[in-house]
Amino acid sequence: MLKHILKLFSLILLIHPVFADNDLPFSRQAVLVESTSPTVVMIRATGIGTDPKHKRRPKSDILDKNANTDAKRTAVWFVLSGGTDPMLQTDEEKASFEKIKTEFYKLDNIKKFITWEAQYYDKRIKTDQGKKLKIEKTYKINKEILREYLVDKKILQKGSVVALSVGMPSVMVIPEKINGMAPIEILKTNVNYKKGAEVIESYLTARKFEVIVPEQQQILQELSSTQFALQGSEDDYSYLLALSIGSDVYITYNVNITTRKIGSSTVKKAVVGCRAFETTTSRLLGTETGYSEERTSADGVLIEEAMNDGIDKVLSRILAYWKKDLEQGIQYKLLLTVSDFFDIDEAEENIFSFGDLVKEFTINYKENVVSDYTYDLQIWVDSEKYRSSTDIYRFCKKNYKGYGKIKRVSISRKLILLDIVEE
Amino acid sequence: MNIKKYYLKSLTMLLIFLSINFLFGNTGRYTRKSIAFVDAILYKDKAKNLPLEHEQYLLKTIHRGVKIERFDFNPLPEKVQKNFRQELKNQRTVTKVKISEIIDATILPEIIKVLDVKKEIRARNLVSESQTNAFIATKAHEIGITARQLEQVMNSSYIYVPFVSKYKISNDSKEKKISVTIESGLIWYHVITTDNPEVKKLATLSTSVSSSVEYEKNNTKKAIREAIHNIAPMIAKNLEIHTRELDMFKLQTPIAEVDNRTIHFPLGKFEGIKMDEPFFVGEFMEDNSGKTKFVNSGFVRIGKVADNRQQGQHLSSAWAIHKGDWVSGMTMVEHPRLGVDVAFKPRMINVDITQGGLFSDKDDKAFIVAFDEFSGTIPALDLSLNWNIAPLTKKRQSFLVIGGTGGIVPVDNYVVTEQEIFNFFDIFTIDIANEQQNSFATYFNGYLGYMKKYYFGPFALHWEAVGGIQGLSASGELDGDNISIINGSFGGRLGLGLEYAVNIDWNIGIFTGYTFFPSIDYWYVEYDDDEETISTFYDQDYPEISSIGETFGLYIHFSPPTLPFNPGNFINK
Numbered sequence: 001m002l003k004h005i006l007k008l009f010s011l012i013l014l015i016h017p018v019f020a021d022n023d024l025p026f027s028r029q030a031v032l033v034e035s036t037s038p039t040v041v042m043i044r045a046t047g048i049g050t051d052p053k054h055k056r057r058p059k060s061d062i063l064d065k066n067a068n069t070d071a072k073r074t075a076v077w078f079v080l081s082g083g084t085d086p087m088l089q090t091d092e093e094k095a096s097f098e099k100i101k102t103e104f105y106k107l108d109n110i111k112k113f114i115t116w117e118a119q120y121y122d123k124r125i126k127t128d129q130g131k132k133l134k135i136e137k138t139y140k141i142n143k144e145i146l147r148e149y150l151v152d153k154k155i156l157q158k159g160s161v162v163a164l165s166v167g168m169p170s171v172m173v174i175p176e177k178i179n180g181m182a183p184i185e186i187l188k189t190n191v192n193y194k195k196g197a198e199v200i201e202s203y204l205t206a207r208k209f210e211v212i213v214p215e216q217q218q219i220l221q222e223l224s225s226t227q228f229a230l231q232g233s234e235d236d237y238s239y240l241l242a243l244s245i246g247s248d249v250y251i252t253y254n255v256n257i258t259t260r261k262i263g264s265s266t267v268k269k270a271v272v273g274c275r276a277f278e279t280t281t282s283r284l285l286g287t288e289t290g291y292s293e294e295r296t297s298a299d300g301v302l303i304e305e306a307m308n309d310g311i312d313k314v315l316s317r318i319l320a321y322w323k324k325d326l327e328q329g330i331q332y333k334l335l336l337t338v339s340d341f342f343d344i345d346e347a348e349e350n351i352f353s354f355g356d357l358v359k360e361f362t363i364n365y366k367e368n369v370v371s372d373y374t375y376d377l378q379i380w381v382d383s384e385k386y387r388s389s390t391d392i393y394r395f396c397k398k399n400y401k402g403y404g405k406i407k408r409v410s411i412s413r414k415l416i417l418l419d420i421v422e423e
Numbered sequence: 424m425n426i427k428k429y430y431l432k433s434l435t436m437l438l439i440f441l442s443i444n445f446l447f448g449n450t451g452r453y454t455r456k457s458i459a460f461v462d463a464i465l466y467k468d469k470a471k472n473l474p475l476e477h478e479q480y481l482l483k484t485i486h487r488g489v490k491i492e493r494f495d496f497n498p499l500p501e502k503v504q505k506n507f508r509q510e511l512k513n514q515r516t517v518t519k520v521k522i523s524e525i526i527d528a529t530i531l532p533e534i535i536k537v538l539d540v541k542k543e544i545r546a547r548n549l550v551s552e553s554q555t556n557a558f559i560a561t562k563a564h565e566i567g568i569t570a571r572q573l574e575q576v577m578n579s580s581y582i583y584v585p586f587v588s589k590y591k592i593s594n595d596s597k598e599k600k601i602s603v604t605i606e607s608g609l610i611w612y613h614v615i616t617t618d619n620p621e622v623k624k625l626a627t628l629s630t631s632v633s634s635s636v637e638y639e640k641n642n643t644k645k646a647i648r649e650a651i652h653n654i655a656p657m658i659a660k661n662l663e664i665h666t667r668e669l670d671m672f673k674l675q676t677p678i679a680e681v682d683n684r685t686i687h688f689p690l691g692k693f694e695g696i697k698m699d700e701p702f703f704v705g706e707f708m709e710d711n712s713g714k715t716k717f718v719n720s721g722f723v724r725i726g727k728v729a730d731n732r733q734q735g736q737h738l739s740s741a742w743a744i745h746k747g748d749w750v751s752g753m754t755m756v757e758h759p760r761l762g763v764d765v766a767f768k769p770r771m772i773n774v775d776i777t778q779g780g781l782f783s784d785k786d787d788k789a790f791i792v793a794f795d796e797f798s799g800t801i802p803a804l805d806l807s808l809n810w811n812i813a814p815l816t817k818k819r820q821s822f823l824v825i826g827g828t829g830g831i832v833p834v835d836n837y838v839v840t841e842q843e844i845f846n847f848f849d850i851f852t853i854d855i856a857n858e859q860q861n862s863f864a865t866y867f868n869g870y871l872g873y874m875k876k877y878y879f880g881p882f883a884l885h886w887e888a889v890g891g892i893q894g895l896s897a898s899g900e901l902d903g904d905n906i907s908i909i910n911g912s913f914g915g916r917l918g919l920g921l922e923y924a925v926n927i928d929w930n931i932g933i934f935t936g937y938t939f940f941p942s943i944d945y946w947y948v949e950y951d952d953d954e955e956t957i958s959t960f961y962d963q964d965y966p967e968i969s970s971i972g973e974t975f976g977l978y979i980h981f982s983p984p985t986l987p988f989n990p991g992n993f994i995n996k
């Protein structure tokens with residue numbers, strides 16, 4: 001009986017807000033208003049204030065103070081753990097944060113991340129017969145300061161030391177094909193698309209991603225050879241381009257501006273779609289649509305506003321993918337072709353022999369296509385041992401024990417094209 | 424009706440009237456509205472038409488009254504107004520539906536045009552605090568107006584139609600007095616700017632104001648004109664108050680800062696707030712059914728009015744009279760009032776009358792009016808209108824006071840007819856059996872002055888200095904004709920009072936002061952409607968009538984939302 005009473009008492013202590021940990025966010029209701037800049041987000045958060053000491057006639061200043069504190073905590077909580085793309089993504093990060101959460105949510109601490117706070121409430125209402133105060137207020141949170149704090153506290157890994165100094169992923173930004181026009185051509189001729197690329201690139205550089213800007217002259221040659229090597233298996237221009245350039249991830253986007261009339265004024269709304277892909281497999285990592293408000297502003301302003309709305313979430317998903325992927329090592333696409341000089345049995349032996357070799361230098365691998373003369377796979381290697389794709393090539397060339405010898409067709413940052421030819 | 428029920432109902436009505444609880448549909452702040460009006464008067468309920476000259480004057484005055492700073496006005500071209508008037512004339516009977524249809528057909532397209540031209544400028548006022556700190560303002564350096572705000576401007580438009588439902592003239596030819604009563608109002612419509620724009624009736628406001636004017640030489644036309652000129656400004660003022668009382672036009676705003684008993688808030692000259700205007704302070708409360716209502720916890724009066732017509736952080740301030748547990752973020756809601764307090768002051772005044780008489784010898788009808796001695800305090804009732812002139816003087820709680828006092832003086836006075844006069848020659852004793860004796864005389868006083876109040880929380884100290892005239896009147900009869908006699912005096916009064924604000928509309932208190940109306944030999948004697956000349960009778964002096972000394976009493980004031988007469992007339996008179 002006593003045990004039951006104790007259990008019940010503990011439960012009450014846990015669930016009752018008065019006894020709950022007062023230094024944690026309580027309402028946990030917030031909404032992202034906009035990504036004001038690559039480092040700052042505007043959040044509208046709800047705060048709920050109670051006055052545990054004066055239950056019958058709560059004091060307004062205490063209710064107000066507690067509701068404001070709760071709204072501030074909720075705003076920071078939203079960036080950290082709420083929404084679709086929180087800053088704390090992995091289980092390890094969440095577990096580490098749990099240990100410091102009480103210290104973290106202390107008012108003096110969270111104030112550091114709030115760069116602006118609205119003077120007036122968006123909404124203020126008393127509930128529960130006046131015993132609770134519910135407010136809605138808008139805040140700007142500096143994600144970068146928050147990230148640095150978490151890195152200092154070893155909750156997050158610093159960008160440059162993620163997975164043993166491999167670095168942040170390199171990202172290529174390219175518009176989606178429109179009306180059969182090549183993306184690079186679109187970038188050169190369409191100012192709206194150029195603006196879109198600029199905004200995404202601005203976000204990427206601010207987040208310390210390595211940005212690869214596709215410039216036609218430099219990459220055309222490699223693109224052609226990649227196209228040639230992958231002939232028949234792929235015809236996605238962006239994918240091929242990313243492979244050629246060797247980005248870890250590539251982002252495609254589209255821009256659409258709709259207009260309508262309000263009286264004699266034309267108001268426009270920009271809608272942008274952003275999609276991020278893993279380069280080696282063209283797997284979709286994240287897709288998001290960003291919307292601007294309907295305004296009479298110039299297209300460029302609307303595109304930037306819409307892009308701000310969409311890109312931040314996509315980048316969060318890229319980062320989440322990258323962190324997870326790096327746990328397996330660095331990923332490459334490896335395509336081996338066997339010369340038709342060899343008969344089918346010899347070619348098969350060669351592929352088996354190469355497969356054995358793959359097991360030696362990879363942490364993990366995945367076979368995509370195995371045919372008579374082709375071996376297509378994704379590999380994950382230890383970045384300490386193999387710092388570049390050339391290291392992998394060298395290892396393969398040196399340790400291959402099958403018929404013939406290994407010859408390089410093309411090597412880029414993410415794609416290794418090899419050929420087994422007669423000696 | 425059951426008395427208990429009646430009182431209960433009255434109390435409920437009073438509570439509602441005093442706006443203890445407001446019901447609001449939203450919890451936001453006031454947003455500016457665009458207003459248009461039709462330049463024509465609609466005659467309702469078969470009301471008699473005003474002469475064109477007076478109609479134009481009434482219209483002009485009403486427009487001026489409703490043209491308050493919180494509105495943006497949409498001027499409509501004369502051609503459009505003319506079309507409307509013509510359409511109105513063409514209708515044999517004008518129903519409410521018909522008016523909407525006529526507005527839709529004649530005026531609405533023009534309103535839409537005006538709104539369209541001005542929408543972007545007006546939408547600037549709707550840009551929120553978050554928007555001014557968002558990307559669009561901080562990086563793109565734009566104002567950040569959205570389509571939603573443009574639509575809000577287009578849908579925040581209203582139009583009113585003035586009407587007259589009663590126009591009555593009474594002529595008292597005996598008194599030579601014209602009394603005019605006009606019942607007038609506004610029908611408010613909301614302009615809905617969809618693909619098929621239309622107007623929707625929102626509210627009907629009405630007020631009734633009367634005025635009486637004396638005339639000479641049967642010149643009633645001039646008297647009517649004067650009466651209408653008295654009535655029209657008051658109708659306009661009453662309609663302005665009624666308009667401000669409508670929820671969609673009522674000012675409300677969050678409190679920016681609470682500093683002891685002073686609060687700061689983002690309203691100012693742009694919204695037309697004025698010094699000393701009362702505002703409730705409270706907060707929105709959600710009940711169990713999810714409905715939201717405004718619950719007030721005290722009230723303030725405007726102190727400093729900020730000039731917020733330019734961009735920037737301009738805060739006005741107000742001082743608490745009844746202060747609740749207030750913090751920033753709570754809401755202030757306007758309590759529209761005329762700015763004229765009606766004060767009742769039951770008081771005791773000192774009156775001294777020395778024994779004496781005065782003689783009138785009109786042809787064959789001579790008479791004497793004599794007063795016995797009296798010295799003491801008498802009860803009197805004082806009624807005044809305290810006109811808040813703080814917006815003019817820039818000193819809060821300063822009032823122009825205009826009022827009067829009435830009381831009964833228990834002094835024996837006599838009207839002695841010719842027959843008794845002979846007795847006087849003999850022994851100067853009055854034959855009691857034949858004289859007319861009154862046991863009282865009427866005291867009255869009219870004054871104009873200045874009052875200043877100093878609030879300390881709900882308590883206020885006030886002082887006043889007034890000057891005016893005083894009179895003591897007695898009457899009698901001679902051969903069936905009335906004799907009336909008035910002694911006049913000029914003087915003044917200084918007063919000091921302590922008040923307590925019971926609520927936003929009522930104050931009660933006490934006061935004391937010193938009255939100085941010395942004895943002056945100014946007499947007005949009337950017999951058979953003719954003024955008489957008077958003289959002393961033998962060695963009998965005129966009575967000396969004065970009111971000098973302390974005065975004290977109770978103070979009660981009420982702030983009415985409207986008045987059925989124009990208090991300005993008293994000042995004019």
